[in-house]
Amino acid sequence: MSTPVDPLQRLATLLARLPGIGEKTAMRLALALVRAEPEYVRTLAEAVGSVHETLKLCRVCCDLTPTEICARCDDARRDHGTICVVAQPQDRMAIERAGVFRGVYHVLHGVLDPLAGVGPAELRVDALLRRLQSHDGAGAAQDAVHEIIVATSPNVEGDATALYLSRLIAPLGVKVTRIASGLAVGGELEYADVTTLHRALQERRSL
Amino acid sequence: MSTPVDPLQRLATLLARLPGIGEKTAMRLALALVRAEPEYVRTLAEAVGSVHETLKLCRVCCDLTPTEICARCDDARRDHGTICVVAQPQDRMAIERAGVFRGVYHVLHGVLDPLAGVGPAELRVDALLRRLQSHDGAGAAQDAVHEIIVATSPNVEGDATALYLSRLIAPLGVKVTRIASGLAVGGELEYADVTTLHRALQERRSL
Incomplete structure (x- = not known):
């Protein structure tokens, strides 16, 4: 100019x-x-x-919130015994939009990515472990956590993060699960990429 | 939420x-x-x-500028006798980026679009006419305007605006021209759309 x-x-x-x-x-x-x-x-x-x-991070789940404790963690009607672990706040929003999950969340603020210098210390893993050891920090005595659903994206970093969390948490006696991956609902098999097709076949279920 | x-x-x-x-x-x-x-x-x-x-509008060409008169209108090295009329400030920027035009500009801030309620009164047409009648408002006595290049986009509204300006200005004895339209340079004839191909044929030139 x-x-x-x-x-x-x-x-x-x-x-x-x-x-x-x-x-x-x-x-x-x-x-x-x-x-x-x-x-x-x-x-x-x-x-x-x-x-x-x-905006700050929720004291319990590390999601972005204008309050001390976010609306999900503060909601007694939700199942505080099931924690869905996501990489980013927008992932939490996407799952909430689907309207099928009634548990609570934990936002890692990233995924393991050694090449980019992101190790466990850069993620909110400690805060997640604290939630498993003590009871849920929100409000009065809540149910103990009985399931961790790792909902990171199904790619190399997301899968590595899920594996890492499972090895860390399973010894504590808490069930760790992973969201399913495979063909998108409504999609055409013909147009699915090779990796997705591979995974969809590998993770096939009996009917 | x-x-x-x-x-x-x-x-x-x-x-x-x-x-x-x-x-x-x-x-x-x-x-x-x-x-x-x-x-x-x-x-x-x-x-x-x-x-x-x-940001305000240049007192001469109606382009957006932080000063009273924009850098183009204030530049004595430019040809103030040739005015390139564009619809929007970003069109002026695109032409400047090409680096081939050394005249000055006039920004209409829109094109004629009767269906959207945009008539001549909504555009900066009056300011353009004033530039043709008096000499160029910028600085001392400049060359009288001898050519108006209408560089609105080659679509229905842009063409209508060009035609309107030409009918308005030609009687004042000022040459009015229109930027060429046709096949994009470096593009493939095979992939050109029908309308562009039609126009490229219509506006063919002898070699």
């Missing part, structure tokens, strides 16, 4: 640092903000600026 | 109002902001919040 500090270019450059936002998209968003109602832009700026103050 | 005001969900909802940002992308961006460095998030929030104060 020819002007030394063009605020439009500067905003676009900042936006382009967000994941999945390229330079062109960033400029499109910056221009949309210029055209947007001042009221909306002000609200958005405040919401962005306050994100670190308003 | 179960909590009444979840700041994460609120931020995602605000982000999803931006063009091309769906709900999932918005949540991904919101989570990225939670994880980003506070310094970056603060800077971004300020840049978003100040976008309306720092």
